[in-house]
Amino acid sequence: xxxxxxxxxxxxxxxxxxxxxxxxxxxxxxxxxxxxxxxxxxxxxxxxxxxxxxxxxxxxxxxxxxxxxxxxxxxxxxxxxxxxxxxxxxxxxxxxxxxxxxxxxxxxxxxxxxxxxxxxxxxxxxxxxxxxxxxxxx
Amino acid sequence: xxxxxxxxxxxxxxxxxxxxxxxxxxxxxxxxxxxxxxxxxxxxxxxxxxxxxxxxxxxxxxxxxxxxxxxxxxxxxxxxxxxxxxxxxxxxxxxxxxxxxxxxxxxxxxxxxxxxxxxxxxxxxxxxxxxxxxxxxxxxxxxxxxxxx
Numbered sequence: 001x002x003x004x005x006x007x008x009x010x011x012x013x014x015x016x017x018x019x020x021x022x023x024x025x026x027x028x029x030x031x032x033x034x035x036x037x038x039x040x041x042x043x044x045x046x047x048x049x050x051x052x053x054x055x056x057x058x059x060x061x062x063x064x065x066x067x068x069x070x071x072x073x074x075x076x077x078x079x080x081x082x083x084x085x086x087x088x089x090x091x092x093x094x095x096x097x098x099x100x101x102x103x104x105x106x107x108x109x110x111x112x113x114x115x116x117x118x119x120x121x122x123x124x125x126x127x128x129x130x131x132x133x134x135x136x137x138x
Numbered sequence: 139x140x141x142x143x144x145x146x147x148x149x150x151x152x153x154x155x156x157x158x159x160x161x162x163x164x165x166x167x168x169x170x171x172x173x174x175x176x177x178x179x180x181x182x183x184x185x186x187x188x189x190x191x192x193x194x195x196x197x198x199x200x201x202x203x204x205x206x207x208x209x210x211x212x213x214x215x216x217x218x219x220x221x222x223x224x225x226x227x228x229x230x231x232x233x234x235x236x237x238x239x240x241x242x243x244x245x246x247x248x249x250x251x252x253x254x255x256x257x258x259x260x261x262x263x264x265x266x267x268x269x270x271x272x273x274x275x276x277x278x279x280x281x282x283x284x285x286x287x
Contacts, residue, residue, distance in 0.1 A: 036214060036218070038196070038214070038215045038218040038219065041195060041196050041197045041215050041219065042196075042197055042198075042199050042211075042215060043196070043199070043211045043212075043214045043215045043218075046214065084210075088262070091217070091260070092258070092259055092260070092261075093258065094256055094257065094258035094259075095221065095256070095257055095258075096254075096255075096256050097218070097221045097222055097224075097225045097253070097254070097255055097256070097257055098252075098253075098254045099222040099225065099226075099251075099252065099253050099254075100250070100251070100252045101250070101251040101252070102248065102249075102250050103248065103249040103250075103251075104246065104247070104248045105246060105247055106247075112218045112219065112221075112222050114217075114218045114221060
């Protein structure tokens with residue numbers, strides 16, 4: 001029969017393993033929003049905002065994008081390096097387009113606003129790559 | 139007596155004949171309306187998805203620091219234009235016109251158009267950049283299930 005101390009150390013070890021694994025496997029969640037304005041076919045005010053989520057996001061991971069990270073764990077820096085790929089990815093998820101054209105005495109003024117509303121992404125950092133998953137609302 | 143009976147008979151025949159004509163008219167008009175609606179609905183069927191292709195155009199700003207920056211900015215503008223064209227094709231355009239006339243002469247003529255939509259799953263097929271003008275060919279496939287939700 002084992003002593004009580006033996007069980008205690010065993011449970012403590014088990015809890016430590018579970019805790020460390022949960023910390024390692026836990027992915028970060030980031031909020032991303034994107035917006036730009038095109039006036040008379042010229043781009044203005046492009047902004048891509050990325051911030052770490054302060055609260056837990058709800059949703060099912062879907063439509064994954066894998067980017068090379070090269071041992072970097074800074075999401076902002078990784079996105080800056082692969083901006084075109086990431087923008088193409090978020091545009092495929094769905095963007096809001098609002099266009100207005102005004103023709104006065106045969107002179108046209110057009111304004112198009114492209115907006116990607118603030119969306120939560122699950123980000124898994126690995127050694128050489130980062131996996132970005134869109135959290136789809138259930 | 140015979141003439142009066144004949145007159146009543148003729149009146150009855152004309153009266154019933156007229157009623158029939160009216161009934162036919164009443165039945166025909168809704169049928170025509172239905173066929174019009176059916177023709178419009180047949181654009182997107184369950185079996186065949188609808189494929190839309192557009193070409194958006196964008197121009198690089200004058201004060202760019204490098205040709206690469208000019209290309210990147212023009213491409214973004216062209217993408218936005220392509221999205222606008224897709225939205226216009228799928229959702230339609232709101233058009234509002236206004237003419238200001240003074241002393242029998244048109245002083246100002248204004249036409250305003252607008253569209254607002256959410257575009258999902260559009261693909262960039264080809265991008266060309268020549269003489270400061272960027273053209274982006276974009277396509278989207280619309281299926282019946284996208285609208286049936």
